[in-house]
């Protein structure tokens with residue numbers, strides 16, 4: 001999804017994730033979704049990284065044993081070993097992202113939903129996230145993301161939705177939508 005600030009991109013992701021119900025109409029989601037929306041959403045600030053991981057896995061219905069197996073792969077991916085026993089309120093934005101992204105991708109979602117949060121990661125972690133997202137895509141899973149137009153987005157997505165003031169302006173192949181969107185921006189400038 002692309003569009004200016006306030007276009008309704010995050011609202012649409014919240015609807016798909018089920019965080020908010022639509023006031024009219026229906027949303028149909030086929031598959032288990034993991035979402036990365038606001039940094040820290042779904043986590044408790046007073047619990048440690050470790051406790052938050054186990055809590056998240058349990059809430060998603062994983063058994064104690066499964067949660068502990070997942071725990072190791074989540075911490076490995078996040079590279080947060082030194083901080084995993086500290087409460088989340090002491091984490092920087094980049095560290096929160098590391099935790100949230102690692103949890104979301106390691107819970108093996110069929111649909112991965114990502115809002116504009118990756119930008120707070122350092123360059124090395126961003127590259128690692130991008131690689132992981134492509135891996136998930138290549139497994140045939142669905143990725144629904146909001147992003148600023150970038151070369152990565154063109155490669156990652158087949159289809160784009162352009163939103164403006166809560167309305168759908170265009171739905172089509174990503175190249176066409178980006179071209180139209182950038183054309184509009186240029187004419188406005």
Ligand SMILES: Nc1ncnc2c1ncn2[C@@H]1O[C@H](COP(=O)(O)OP(=O)(O)O)[C@@H](O)[C@H]1O
Pocket residue numbers: 003004005006007008009010011012
């Ligand atoms: N909880 C809410 N209640 C009412 N209006 C909201 C709420 N959240 C966002 N909005 C409004 O909805 C519009 C779209 O917001 P949002 O989906 O966050 O935009 P985007 O993610 O595209 O920048 C904005 O005008 C915003 O002020």
Ligand SMILES: [Mg+2]
Pocket residue numbers: 009010011115116
């Ligand atoms: Mg937003």
